[in-house]
Amino acid sequence: MSLTHPQRRPAVPGAPAAPDAPAAPDAPAAHVHGLHATGDPANGAPATGWTVATALPVSYRVRFTPGVLDPRNPALARAGGPPGRRLVVVDARVHELHGHRLRRYLAAQGVEYETHVLLAHEQVKTMDAVFQVADRMDAFGISRRGEPVIAVGGGVLTDVVGLACSLYRRSTPFVRVPTTLIGLVDAGVGAKTGVNHGRHKNRLGTYHPAVDTLLDPAFLATLDRRHIGNGLAEILKVALIKDENLFGLLERHGHDLLDTRFQSPGTGAAVLGRAVHGMLQELQPNLWEHRLERLMDYGHSFSPTVEMRALPELLHGEAVCVDMALTTVVALRRGLLDTGQAERVLRLMRRLELPVWHPLMEPVTLAEALADTVRHRDGRQRLPLPRGIGAGLFVDDLDGAELADAAGRLRTWAATGGADAVRGSGTRA
Ligand SMILES: NC(=O)c1ccc[n+]([C@@H]2O[C@H](COP(=O)([O-])OP(=O)(O)OC[C@H]3O[C@@H](n4cnc5c(N)ncnc54)[C@H](O)[C@@H]3O)[C@@H](O)[C@H]2O)c1
Numbered sequence: 001m002s003l004t005h006p007q008r009r010p011a012v013p014g015a016p017a018a019p020d021a022p023a024a025p026d027a028p029a030a031h032v033h034g035l036h037a038t039g040d041p042a043n044g045a046p047a048t049g050w051t052v053a054t055a056l057p058v059s060y061r062v063r064f065t066p067g068v069l070d071p072r073n074p075a076l077a078r079a080g081g082p083p084g085r086r087l088v089v090v091d092a093r094v095h096e097l098h099g100h101r102l103r104r105y106l107a108a109q110g111v112e113y114e115t116h117v118l119l120a121h122e123q124v125k126t127m128d129a130v131f132q133v134a135d136r137m138d139a140f141g142i143s144r145r146g147e148p149v150i151a152v153g154g155g156v157l158t159d160v161v162g163l164a165c166s167l168y169r170r171s172t173p174f175v176r177v178p179t180t181l182i183g184l185v186d187a188g189v190g191a192k193t194g195v196n197h198g199r200h201k202n203r204l205g206t207y208h209p210a211v212d213t214l215l216d217p218a219f220l221a222t223l224d225r226r227h228i229g230n231g232l233a234e235i236l237k238v239a240l241i242k243d244e245n246l247f248g249l250l251e252r253h254g255h256d257l258l259d260t261r262f263q264s265p266g267t268g269a270a271v272l273g274r275a276v277h278g279m280l281q282e283l284q285p286n287l288w289e290h291r292l293e294r295l296m297d298y299g300h301s302f303s304p305t306v307e308m309r310a311l312p313e314l315l316h317g318e319a320v321c322v323d324m325a326l327t328t329v330v331a332l333r334r335g336l337l338d339t340g341q342a343e344r345v346l347r348l349m350r351r352l353e354l355p356v357w358h359p360l361m362e363p364v365t366l367a368e369a370l371a372d373t374v375r376h377r378d379g380r381q382r383l384p385l386p387r388g389i390g391a392g393l394f395v396d397d398l399d400g401a402e403l404a405d406a407a408g409r410l411r412t413w414a415a416t417g418g419a420d421a422v423r424g425s426g427t428r429a
Contacts, residue, residue, distance in 0.1 A: 058209065058287065062189045062276065064269075065214040068177060069101045071108030080148035080175045080211035085112045087140045089133055089161045091120045091153025094179050097222045102152065114140055120157040123312060125195050127204065133164035137172065148173040148211055154180035154227075155187030155316070158210070159202070162193030166208030176210040179219035181231020181262070182317055185238075185275040188213050191287050200372075201304035207288055217272060220261045226315065228258050229353045233299070233317030235271060236352065237324060238278040240345065241298040244390025246274045251344070254352050292377045293394045298384040299324040305369035306360045318355050325349060325356035326366075329406040329413075329422055330398065331385045339423045341389055346413060346422065357414035363404045370398070 033054055037047035065075050077083050088106070090099065095117045106113045116136040118129060137149065151161035151174055158176045165174040178188030194205025220228065232254060239247035253267040262268035282296045299320035307319035314322070325346060332342040349356050374381055381396045412421035 058191075060191075060209040060211055060213070062213040062280065063215065064273075065216055066218065068214045068216040068218075069098070069105045071105050073105075074109060076105070076150070076175070076177065076214055077109035077111050079150075079214060080173050081146045083109070083111065085140075085143075085147050086150050087116065087137060087142055087147070088113050088150040088152060089116045089118055089136070089157065091157040091179065092117050093120075094153050094157075094219070098152075098179070098219070118153070118157060118160070120153050120160065121312075122156060122196070122307075122316070125156045125160060127195055127197070129160045130164045130167070130195060133161055134168050137164065137168050142168075142172065144169055145173065148175045150175045150177065151210070152177040152179060153183070154178065155182045158183060158187055159192070159194050159205070162208050162210065163195060163204070163206060166193055166206040171208065173211045176213040178213065178215060180223055181220060181228055182234055183231075184215050184217065184220070184272060185231060186234045186279060188215065189276055189279055190283050196308065199308050201308050209287075215272075215276070217262045217268065221263050223261060225258060225261075225353070228261055230315040230317035232257065232352045233321040233324075233349075233354050235275040236348065236354075237296070237299045237320060238275050240324065240328075240386050240389060241295045241384060241392040242282070242390060243274060243278050244388075246271065246278065247348075247389050249274070250352070251348055254348065258353060292380075293382045293384075295384055295392050297382075298327070298386070298392060301373045301381075301383055302326060302361075302366055302369040305365065305372055306358060309360055309365065310358060314355070314358060319358075321349055321354040322356065322358050322361065325414075326361060326403075326406055326410055327383070327385055329410045330402065331387070332422055333402065333406055333409075334385070334395075336385055336387045336393070337389075342422050345386075345389065350417075357411055361407045361410070363400060363407070366403050366407060367400055370403070 036051040036053065038049040039045055039047040041047040065073070067073050068076050086106070088102065090102065095115070116133065118132065120129070142149070149161060149165055149172065151158045155178070158178060161174055165172045176188045178184045191207045191209040192205055193208050194202035197203040232250070235246070236250060239250055249267065249271050253271070256264070257268055257271065260268070262272065279296065282294070286294065301323060303319040303323035306322060307314055307316060310319065328337065328342050328345045331337045332339065337345075346356055370381065381398055383395050383398055384392050385395055387393050409422050
């Protein structure tokens with residue numbers, strides 16, 4: 001599969017832009033490369049102002065790598081740099097379950113390594129964890145470019161290690177080996193790093209993609225069922241907003257995927273492949289998020305606040321699912337979905353053993369969540385909503401009354417599971 005959007009050209013420091021250089025889709029402004037001085041320096045007068053313009057070439061790999069810890073497979077030992085020394089940061093639970101295989105692998109590949117075991121879950125996703133990793137990088141004496149840190153774990157671990165690496169000497173390369181479903185299809189494939197700060201989700205973070213990400217679904221065999229469902233929520237997001245075929249696959253096989261933890265050949269690979277491709281198609285043209293209308297923000301408008309206030313009750317994907325359930329009902333009220341489609345969506349969420357409702361979905365919390373999201377989206381709602389199943393659009397005019405009505409209908413549906421509940425009696429004012 002290839003992503004066909006035009007790529008930004010590598011920057012040559014100081015060189016003018018090639019006249020036919022394609023405009024970078026996420027470029028903030030139409031600057032050309034170079035140093036532009038104001039004043040009249042050509043005639044010997046001192047320059048009085050300067051504009052420095054350059055572009056950052058970015059290219060990173062994401063690849064399915066079954067058998068990533070097979071001692072005969074050199075992929076991980078060579079990922080992101082020449083074979084040699086590596087600092088390996090591993091999620092504590094993954095270390096318990098897979099540490100022996102990891103050690104055997106690194107020894108077989110002749111890697112000179114040290115391991116740092118990190119407790120990683122949402123409540124310890126803080127700067128303290130980042131400082132722990134930075135201290136360990138220091139103690140290891142990591143070189144600046146040629147010794148990528150290897151991060152092995154779920155989305156919390158890879159977000160923390162990514163942030164530490166982006167800060168350490170302002171940028172140190174790292175390699176990701178995601179071990180959860182969210183890691184495989186979402187946290188492990190994009191460019192964002194981050195930790196929670198204050199009461200806010202991922203409030204501190206950077207854009208620093210891993211140079212290489214190796215996806216091995218075999219890790220999912222030890223993941224508990226609830227975390228498989230949690231990852232299925234992010235796959236459902238991609239399906240709802242841009243991939244109707246993926247939605248069909250989830251309807252037909254989603255429950256089996258929960259049962260088998262993606263370990264049966266066939267459908268699991270198809271679902272994972274479509275989810276990762278759909279995600280990267282959306283991320284690549286807007287990697288730095290200069291454009292704030294992002295389809296992949298679907299399910300992420302109310303959920304950051306709900307997830308943080310509900311901690312540790314809701315997992316990330318579960319909070320996203322509750323948000324998607326709410327906005328499905330908003331879309332239904334606006335005639336963007338019909339009742340049958342909305343029912344299919346909500347029923348599928350249930351079938352994937354995901355929550356569609358949480359008591360925090362009440363008007364005050366929802367209004368506060370939306371206000372925070374408006375600040376995050378630079379003063380506008382830019383709220384992604386589904387249009388049918390498999391497409392989306394953005395709106396800016398959701399008000400408190402509409403939100404409260406949608407939440408009320410959803411609460412009734414969650415309690416009764418009836419079509420009448422989501423259809424309601426009124427339509428959009
Ligand atoms: N950077 C991004 O673009 C991005 C995208 C989506 C989500 N995220 C972040 O990802 C986080 C959620 O990720 P997550 O769901 O992977 O949570 P997680 O990292 O907390 O992992 C979930 C749990 O599973 C355990 N675990 C990990 N791998 C295992 C395995 N193979 N077998 C058994 N147990 C295992 C972990 O120890 C943890 O307890 C959130 O903080 C979210 O903000 C980031």
